[in-house]
Amino acid sequence: MTELLQPKAMLFLTQAIAFSVLSFIFYMYYRTFERRYVKYWLLGLTSITLGYYVIALTPLISSEFSNAVSQLVVSASFKLTQFVALLFLFVGIYNARSNFKPSISQFVIAILSLAAFTVMTSSLYAFDDQQTFNHFYLTVSLPSFIFGCCFIGLSFFLAVDKKRHFSSTLLLCFALVIGLRYLSHSFLSILALTEQWFRQLEQVLLYFDVAAQIVLGFILLVWMQGAERFAAINAINRAQYLGKHDSLTGALNREQVMARLSEVMVTTLKARTKLAVFLIDIKQFKFINDTYGLKVGDYILGEIANRLTNSVFLPQAVGRLSGDSFMFVMEFEQLSHVDRATKHIHELINKAFIYNQQDIHIQASVGYCFYPEHASNAEDLLQKANLALHHAETNHLASVAFEDGMQAQGRHLLIMEKQLKAALANDEFVLYFQPQLNLLTNKLEGVEALVRWQHPEKGLLLPVHFLADMEAIGLHNEFDRYILAKACQYNAKWFELYHRRIVVAVNITAVEFQDSQLVTNIQSLLQEYNLPPKYLELEITENVVMTDIEQAMNTIVKLQNMGIKVSIDDFxxxxxxxxxxxxxxxxxxxxxxxxxxxxxxxxxxxxxxKSMVELSHGLGKRVLAEGVETEEQLNVLRHLGCDAVQGYYINKPIPDEQLQQYFTKPS
Known part of the structure; x- marks a missing residue:
């Protein structure tokens, strides 16, 4: 019996060695690329390899192989490895097409089920000579039918798959042929089991299966190589895409949107139409990031890009230039189209952004210019749209079209930026202090800090000469922190010289008041100058509060919890x-x-x-009147119940040297 089995055993051993080599190749692929479907196929090939080693080596090394039980065990083991290999083959293909990832417990259940099925079909009627045919049907015909159905099903799955490629087509044809082979064998085994030609057919199929399994292994290799080549092409395409598009929003990046603008300018000139180039900047976007988080901020930027790209005005180009700045280019024939487009852009931005069932509202500033009216190249158009945008932000306007005078303003701001930065670095700004009189006690209640610029060439300059430029350049945050530090420094100096403390009121701009670091910065200043919080007062305007009421209220509460007073200026x-x-x-x-x-x-x-005083007192607020210049005004305010006053009648803003007279008077 052993001698008869040796040719088959050598065939199976050869097959086992071939699959060992194939498994090693798959293992190296998996180590290199770490594709999960390759791992599944590697496990399937390992299962097949193990099965061939078992069926090839057992009759060669065991003299007891002729025993019916031994043959049954080996046959069942081989059949189980074939079922397991089929399982991993199918799961690997499905994972490659859909990223499906079964759990380990699911695999264990499936393998145990296959083992139970194999044991049951192999052992049933195994030792009953009268049930030989039934045993054959269970161990040969039924597995062939199952294999055939599985491969036919795989061919249909690949046929309806939309992601068709060469290797999947190869596998489809292979699965169809193998499926028909197993189904045909299953039916023929029932009809012609006792025929001599059927026995000869089984010998032919033995070699056919050996060849088919090797072919399957190479088809899977072709699949892997094709998949990696496809992945490499995708990576190259993505790199090319990212080279032209913003990775966060998908809009064109700065370089590409400028190139696109240059192209559109040529076609527009030929068509004798015009272009409107819009620059869009999101207001207080840092506040969005600080309040809702960077993830929400990224979502909003992406949504803005989508809304602009899908605009009904069919833009010629949409790009993200930087941060929260976008470009929108459209073709137009009449100025009325631009007006409607400007309104439309604001509507797109103002429409609520919904994230996790939360409505987020933002606004934008828009500056725009025209081609060919304002410039003949893309860079000049961008510069002039930027000047218009800067003018819109500086003057708190929603939209501004470029005008020729803005260039002179831009040159002026460049000069002022250099001078103001140098002034901050050289500590050229000084504080003057306007006394505030308490009408109940007729004593000094506090002082308001007012900034002056000790210009090295022009002398002492009032805020009207530089504050607007400071805001236009975007230095107001840095300037506010500078003034706050200087006010705390003066207060500490007075205490050291005169052992007196008074409240110093400092004006805070809207941008600084909405800075999430404001409270932390003030805490640091109070600690640095050892200043009790009750001697610092922050003055904000109504417009500062109305910019973002909820944020303003939260900040005020934090400041008051620290002991810092907050007042509304210019009520x-x-x-x-x-x-x-x-x-x-x-x-x-x-x-x-x-x-x-x-x-x-x-x-x-x-x-x-009178109404303001009564209203304020009714709300539990103290009242201070500004601009008191005559005794009559003072008497009227005292009669109306005003709590405090300041103005030229009390004293004009004075340097801290002249403030000495108030400290040397008895408390």
């Missing part, structure tokens, strides 16, 4: 409502000087100021 000139004023936890309201000028002679102003 009556902004647009705050009584409802918000009632909610704001501020300490003091400062009535603007425009209402005080004629308070002693104009009944309307008198009524307005």
């Amino acid at each position: 009556g000139t902004g647009y705050s409502s009584l409802a918000y004023l009632r909610k704001l936890p501020i300490d003091k309201i400062k009535i603007d000087r425009s209402f005080i000028t004629e308070v002693a002679s104009n009944d309307s102003d008198l009524t307005i100021v």
Whole structure:
């Protein structure tokens, strides 16, 4: 019996060695690329290899192989390895097409089920000579039918797969042929089991299967090579895409949008139409990142790019230049189209962004220019649209079209930027202090810090000569921190010289007040100068509060918890409502000087100021009137119940040397 089995054993041994080599190749692929489907195929090939080693070596090394039980065990083991290999083959193909990832427990259950099925079919009728045919049907016909159905099913799966490529087509044809082979064998084994030609057919199929399995291994190798080549091509395409597009939003990057603008300019010139180049900058985007997180900020930038790209105005180019700045280029024939487009852009930006069922609202500033009216090349168009955008942001306007005078303003700002930065570095700014008189005690209540620029050439300059430029250049944050530090420094100096402390009020801009680091920066200054918080007061305008009411209220609460006073400056000139004023936890309201000028002679102003005082007291706020210049104004305000005043009648803004007179007076 052993002698008869040796040719088959050598065939199976050869097959086992061939699959060992193939498995090693798959192993090296897996180590290099770490594709999960390669891992599944490697396990399948290992299972086949193990099965061939078992069926090849067992009759060669065991003299007991002629025993029926031994043959049954070896046959069942071989059949189980074939089932397991089929399982891993199918799972690997499915994973390659859909990234499906079964759990280890699912694999264990499937393998145990296959083992139970194999043991049951192999052992049933195994030792009953009268049931030889039934045993054959269970161990040969039924597995052939199962294999045939599985391979036919695989061919249909690959046929309907939309991601068709050469290796999948090869595998489809192979699966169809193998499926038909197993189904045909299954049916023929039932009909012609006792025929001599069927036995000869089985011998032919033995060699056919050996060859087919080797072919299958090479088809899978072709698949892997094709997949890696496809992945490499995708990587190259993606690198080329990222070279032209912003990786976050998918819009064109700066280089490509400028190149696209140059191309569109040529076609526009031939068509005798015009281009509008819009620059869009998102207001206070840092606040979005700080409040909602960078992930939300990235989502909003991507959504903005999508909205602009899909605009009904069919843009010629949409690009992200940097950060939260976008370019939008459209073709137009009439100026009315530009007006509608400008309004449309704001509508796109203002529409709520929904993230995790949360509505987020933002606004944008827009500057734009025209081709060929304003420039003949892309860089000049960008520069002039940027000047218009800068003008819009500086003057708090929603949209601004470029005008010729803006270039001179741009050159002026370049000069001023250099001078103002040098002034900050050289400490050329000084503080003047305007006393505030408490009308109840007739004593100094505090001082308001007012900045002056000691220009090396022009002398002492008032804020009107440089504050607007400071804001236009974008130095207001740095400047506010500089003034805060200087005010704390003066306060510490007074205490050291005169052992007196007074409240110093400092004006804070909207941008600085909404800075998430404001509270932390103030805490550091108070610690550095050993200044009690109650001697620092921050003055903000109504417009600062209304920019972002919720954020403003949170910041005010944090400051007051530290012991810092917060007041509303220039009250009556902004647009705050009584409802918000009632909610704001501020300490003091400062009535603007425009209402005080004629308070002693104009009944309307008198009524307005009286209402403001009564309203403020009703809300539990103290009241200070600015711009008091006559004794009559002072008497009227005292009669109305105003808590404190400041103005030229009390004293004009003075340097800290002249403030000495207030410290040397008895408390």
